[in-house]
Amino acid sequence: MKFGTKAIHAGIEPDPTTGAIMTPIYQTSTYVQESPGKHKGYEYARTQNPTRNVLQNNLAALENGKHGICYSSGLGATDAILKLFKPGDEIIASNDLYGGTYRIMVRVFQEFGLKFNFVDLSDGTKLEAAITPATKMVWIETPTNPLLRLVDIVAIAAITKQHGIQLVVDNTFASPYLQNPLDLGADIVMHSVTKYLGGHSDTVMGAIVLNDDETAQRLAFIQNACGAVPGPQDCFLVLRGIKTLHVRMQRHCENAQKVAEYLQQHPKVSQVHYPGLPSHIGHELAKKQMRGFGGMLSFELKGDSMPEAVRVMESFEVFSLGESLGGVESLCTHPASMTHASIPKEERIKNGLKDTLIRLSVGIEDVEDLIQDLERAID
Numbered sequence: 235m236k237f238g239t240k241a242i243h244a245g246i247e248p249d250p251t252t253g254a255i256m257t258p259i260y261q262t263s264t265y266v267q268e269s270p271g272k273h274k275g276y277e278y279a280r281t282q283n284p285t286r287n288v289l290q291n292n293l294a295a296l297e298n299g300k301h302g303i304c305y306s307s308g309l310g311a312t313d314a315i316l317k318l319f320k321p322g323d324e325i326i327a328s329n330d331l332y333g334g335t336y337r338i339m340v341r342v343f344q345e346f347g348l349k350f351n352f353v354d355l356s357d358g359t360k361l362e363a364a365i366t367p368a369t370k371m372v373w374i375e376t377p378t379n380p381l382l383r384l385v386d387i388v389a390i391a392a393i394t395k396q397h398g399i400q401l402v403v404d405n406t407f408a409s410p411y412l413q414n415p416l417d418l419g420a421d422i423v424m425h426s427v428t429k430y431l432g433g434h435s436d437t438v439m440g441a442i443v444l445n446d447d448e449t450a451q452r453l454a455f456i457q458n459a460c461g462a463v464p465g466p467q468d469c470f471l472v473l474r475g476i477k478t479l480h481v482r483m484q485r486h487c488e489n490a491q492k493v494a495e496y497l498q499q500h501p502k503v504s505q506v507h508y509p510g511l512p513s514h515i516g517h518e519l520a521k522k523q524m525r526g527f528g529g530m531l532s533f534e535l536k537g538d539s540m541p542e543a544v545r546v547m548e549s550f551e552v553f554s555l556g557e558s559l560g561g562v563e564s565l566c567t568h569p570a571s572m573t574h575a576s577i578p579k580e581e582r583i584k585n586g587l588k589d590t591l592i593r594l595s596v597g598i599e600d601v602e603d604l605i606q607d608l609e610r611a612i613d
């Protein structure tokens with residue numbers, strides 16, 4: 235089955251009792267048993283829920299994996315993966331992670347004795363040197379936030395395989411429509427379903443997809459034992475969102491490409507970070523490991539004026555100022571004062587996060603209106 239057909243049909247059967255084409259919302263906490271232990275495979279809704287099962291199977295199909303497991307947020311999924319490890323185990327993560335991922339690693343799991351080493355993983359050269367006998371896992375994100383840098387999944391996977399360690403890829407920015415890390419050699423793919431998969435800015439959810447039966451069993455055990463499960467209503471919303479994932483992603487990509495090209499020739503813009511531009515450092519790699527360049531981009535205004543960047547964002551009428559991404563509506567954020575404000579300015583600038591950097595989540599509105607909004611605001 236091709237992607238669009240899978241998005242709409244994989245794992246989804248009409249309801250056996252009524253024929254309802256849409257998966258019912260099984261809003262129940264428990265299931266009646268005939269006699270103790272004799273039941274239809276459902277006992278208690280933290281452990282199993284039919285709406286959630288359908289979504290999990292659909293997500294597994296989209297990532298070409300065997301097992302899908304959903305959690306109450308992207309960080310709930312990350313939490314479950316980190317609980318696979320024991321004190322003393324070492325995890326190498328890229329030094330360019332989503333802030334919440336960095337926070338749960340350093341502020342929560344480091345306290346419990348897991349060791350983290352944050353390394354520049356833009357290519358594999360520094361990874362080899364960082365691996366020790368205690369290294370159990372490598373964690374990457376690609377494209378990264380907010381500079382849309384690419385990490386070579388095949389190259390990193392070749393190294394992790396050789397050393398017998400697991401590779402996790404946070405695939406939130408690309409979505410399974412544009413990139414399937416398991417096919418490129420990753421062991422686990424993680425999603426903030428909140429973003430493109432849900433796609434309508436109405437749900438918070440996370441997911442993991444993987445092939446290994448034993449690890450999947452452990453992750454499902456953690457899902458039930460620790461309890462970070464999504465509710466059936468949210469599972470329904472995401473199932474509905476996914477039915478248009480391929481159509482939405484096509485438009486996100488088209489719009490972002492046009493917006494990036496518009497910004498690139500703007501006299502007040504000094505740099506545009508978008509993998510679809512031939513000038514972008516990750517363009518060739520993106521062509522190799524992705525099927526399109528996505529809906530996220532960032533750009534810098536000329537000069538060094540934070541108030542000017544703020545003024546531009548306050549002037550937008552179509553782009554809304556807000557965190558998150560991947561919804562149908564266009565959003566903008568200011569990394570220096572919002573998502574990356576806790577990083578000291580010097581460190582931030584060293585990592586390429588200037589005060590005039592604006593990140594856009596390009597939505598699926600008419601692109602003429604988006605470009606007009608930018609033109610009016612930047613002017």
Ligand SMILES: *Cc1c(COP(=O)(O)O)cnc(C)c1O
Pocket residue numbers: 307308309310332334335375379404406407425426427428429438439440
């Ligand atoms: C949002 C996000 C997360 C965290 O997911 P939540 O659903 O907000 O918990 C993790 N990684 C990336 C890349 C994200 O954008």
